[in-house]
Amino acid sequence: MKIAVVCANGKAGKLITKEAVERGFDVTAVIRGENKTTAEKTITKDLFDLTKEDLAGFDTVVDAFGAWAEKELPKHSTSLKHLCDILSGTDTRLVIVGGAGSLYVNPEHTVQVMDGPDFPDIFKPLAAAQGKALAELRERNDVNWTFISPAGDFQADGERTGEYILAGEELTLNDKGESIISYADYAIALVDEIEKGNHIQQRISVVRK
Numbered sequence: 001m002k003i004a005v006v007c008a009n010g011k012a013g014k015l016i017t018k019e020a021v022e023r024g025f026d027v028t029a030v031i032r033g034e035n036k037t038t039a040e041k042t043i044t045k046d047l048f049d050l051t052k053e054d055l056a057g058f059d060t061v062v063d064a065f066g067a068w069a070e071k072e073l074p075k076h077s078t079s080l081k082h083l084c085d086i087l088s089g090t091d092t093r094l095v096i097v098g099g100a101g102s103l104y105v106n107p108e109h110t111v112q113v114m115d116g117p118d119f120p121d122i123f124k125p126l127a128a129a130q131g132k133a134l135a136e137l138r139e140r141n142d143v144n145w146t147f148i149s150p151a152g153d154f155q156a157d158g159e160r161t162g163e164y165i166l167a168g169e170e171l172t173l174n175d176k177g178e179s180i181i182s183y184a185d186y187a188i189a190l191v192d193e194i195e196k197g198n199h200i201q202q203r204i205s206v207v208r209k
Contacts (some may be wrong), residue, residue: 004055016187096146155182
């Protein structure tokens with residue numbers, strides 16, 4: 001299986017690349033500068049400069065783009081639209097590293113995590129930008145996309161336990177009442193989805209077991 005990881009030098013991208021390489025997949029890191037990943041193959045290009053030809057032949061493209069500065073937040077939408085546009089009408093899967101703020105907290109799916117009174121103000125702009133990108137993604141029926149939300153506490157340096165709970169659109173807690181997952185366990189879940197998942201045009205979520 002041929003996998004391209006866009007923004008592979010980021011914290012999530014590096015771990016996803018490592019997980020896929022260690023499973024024996026043919027992995028290409030899409031990066032802007034020096035290759036800091038375990039992938040031997042690279043495409044050195046800005047995400048917005050990628051073309052249909054660049055991504056031709058890949059079974060799956062992973063979108064590990066992230067932006068946190070307020071002026072950069074609209075790129076969550078524009079970068080995802082660009083990737084969708086160049087993959088439109090192909091059989092290539094697009095698997096997106098999403099956020100937790102847009103997960104629902106009620107069965108009617110009318111209230112999201114970011115709407116809660118305890119949701120930190122500092123994260124609201126990011127959650128809103130990621131939620132907007134997901135809403136726009138839901139309008140695309142020309143791309144084989146899967147959006148994977150992490151748990152509420154997404155730990156960059158958390159331990160790799162090798163276990164997780166696969167959930168759906170609603171915020172899910174583990175047996176300890178936690179909504180937590182490490183980047184390493186998230187990478188396992190994402191590569192599992194690439195390998196054997198079939199959640200096409202769906203948002204799913206993962207939490208530590």
